Amino acid sequence: DGGITQSPKYLFRKEGQNVTLSCEQNLNHDAMYWYRQDPGQGLRLIYYSQIVNDFQKGDIAEGYSVSREKKESFPLTVTSAQKNPTAFYLCASSPMGGGQPQHFGDGTRLSIL
Amino acid sequence: AQRVTQPEKLLSVFKGAPVELKCNYSYSGSPELFWYVQYSRQRLQLLLRHISRESIKGFTADLNKGETSFHLKKPFAQEEDSAMYYCALSETSGSRLTFGEGTQLTVNP
Numbered sequence: 001d002g003g004i005t006q007s008p009k010y011l012f013r014k015e016g017q018n019v020t021l022s023c024e025q026n027l028n029h030d031a032m033y034w035y036r037q038d039p040g041q042g043l044r045l046i047y048y049s050q051i052v053n054d055f056q057k058g059d060i061a062e063g064y065s066v067s068r069e070k071k072e073s074f075p076l077t078v079t080s081a082q083k084n085p086t087a088f089y090l091c092a093s094s095p096m097g098g099g100q101p102q103h104f105g106d107g108t109r110l111s112i113l
Numbered sequence: 114a115q116r117v118t119q120p121e122k123l124l125s126v127f128k129g130a131p132v133e134l135k136c137n138y139s140y141s142g143s144p145e146l147f148w149y150v151q152y153s154r155q156r157l158q159l160l161l162r163h164i165s166r167e168s169i170k171g172f173t174a175d176l177n178k179g180e181t182s183f184h185l186k187k188p189f190a191q192e193e194d195s196a197m198y199y200c201a202l203s204e205t206s207g208s209r210l211t212f213g214e215g216t217q218l219t220v221n222p
Contacts, residue, residue, distance in 0.1 A: 035212075041214060042215045043157075043199065044212075045209060045211075092157075097208060098145060098208065102159075102208075104156050104158065
């Protein structure tokens with residue numbers, strides 16, 4: 001069954017702690033994305049990657065880091081530098097090229113203890 | 114830089130009434146536009162894209178370049194249409210999307 005898998009579904013972070021959100025896809029898509037979803041603000045792009053071993057900052061990259069060592073995996077680390085990390089995080093993937101629709105995972109809800 | 118605006122955060126209609134969710138964009142090039150929908154307890158999914166010029170679940174959207182709009186319309190709303198709707202824009206040469214703030218549609222019985 002093709003799709004995008006995000007884990008965990010819920011994650012709690014202590015002050016000063018880094019946490020990593022997992023995103024895996026088996027759609028053979030070249031491009032992958034991380035968004036942050038806050039009420040009333042829509043989806044804001046954190047990072048995206050169009051090819052293995054390469055990624056670009058989105059609109060709100062500060063306090064986050066990513067890696068793309070494999071085509072199917074694009075983990076997001078929320079660092080202690082992110083002062084307001086409580087949010088719903090969505091991962092997506094798409095084929096390369098302009099105008100391609102994106103496929104989304106179920107999301108991870110991150111909360112601060 | 115591109116920008117997408119959905120002026121209504123909340124929209125409430127009665128079953129059987131027409132519904133229009135507004136979307137305006139600013140982009141200097143020729144954009145690709147999409148509507149995504151998120152039903153309760155489901156993942157965000159593509160509803161339709163302007164390039165396909167198709168009708169999905171009775172919804173249509175026409176790109177108006179003069180007014181820089183891509184409003185989503187349905188002539189007779191159904192209760193199952195209740196959901197969060199996002200308008201999104203993609204550059205023709207790239208894959209990243211810019212999303213609007215979203216409109217929560219509620220269709221009352």
